[in-house]
Amino acid sequence: MTTLSETVIQDRLKEAMRARASEEVMVLRDIVAAIKNLKIERLGAAAAKSELGEADVTQLIRREIKQREEALAFAEQGGRADLVEKNTREKRFLETFLPQALPREEIEASVARHHEAGATSIGALMAALKTEFGARLDGKVASEVVREFLRRREAS
Numbered sequence: 811m812t813t814l815s816e817t818v819i820q821d822r823l824k825e826a827m828r829a830r831a832s833e834e835v836m837v838l839r840d841i842v843a844a845i846k847n848l849k850i851e852r853l854g855a856a857a858a859k860s861e862l863g864e865a866d867v868t869q870l871i872r873r874e875i876k877q878r879e880e881a882l883a884f885a886e887q888g889g890r891a892d893l894v895e896k897n898t899r900e901k902r903f904l905e906t907f908l909p910q911a912l913p914r915e916e917i918e919a920s921v922a923r924h925h926e927a928g929a930t931s932i933g934a935l936m937a938a939l940k941t942e943f944g945a946r947l948d949g950k951v952a953s954e955v956v957r958e959f960l961r962r963r964e965a966s
Contacts, residue, residue: 813864814867814871814908815861815862816842816845816861816867817861818907819838823838826838837900837904841870841871841904844870845862845870864909864944865944867945871908875901878901878904879897881893882894882897909945910946911946912951914955917943917951918955920942920943921935921955921956921959924938924939932956932960936949936952
């Protein structure tokens with residue numbers, strides 16, 4: 811897949827509008843709005859001329875997915891099958907934008923490598939992983955791997 815950028819999102823929005831895929835258009839407009847809000851928050855008036863990086867756009871997509879998961883849980887509690895179905899579709903659609911997840915084994919090997927290089931704390935290891943993998947890194951999985959690795963090291 812190509813790198814995730816504002817341009818990719820805008821192009822996909824245009825395609826969805828041409829195809830009259832209203833649900834996709836709504837989701838993509840949410841993402842475009844979130845991108846604009848983040849740019850304004852970070853850069854102020856100069857926001858319109860700059861473009862966010864892949865890591866920022868990926869983070870926004872993950873945030874939107876998390877919102878869909880929360881809405882899904884509330885809809886299930888409320889017995890709203892229509893909203894459950896809608897949020898599930900939107901979540902699946904958003905997941906198509908995420909870069910392919912790293913295998914857990916690759917993260918574990920990288921953690922061991924960075925630990926041997928001198929990164930011994932959770933923060934240092936997470937920073938090294940983020941630098942190495944960028945937007946492809948799922949923070950939750952990486953955190954679990956790092957904590958597990960450090961527990962094993964302490965037990966040894």
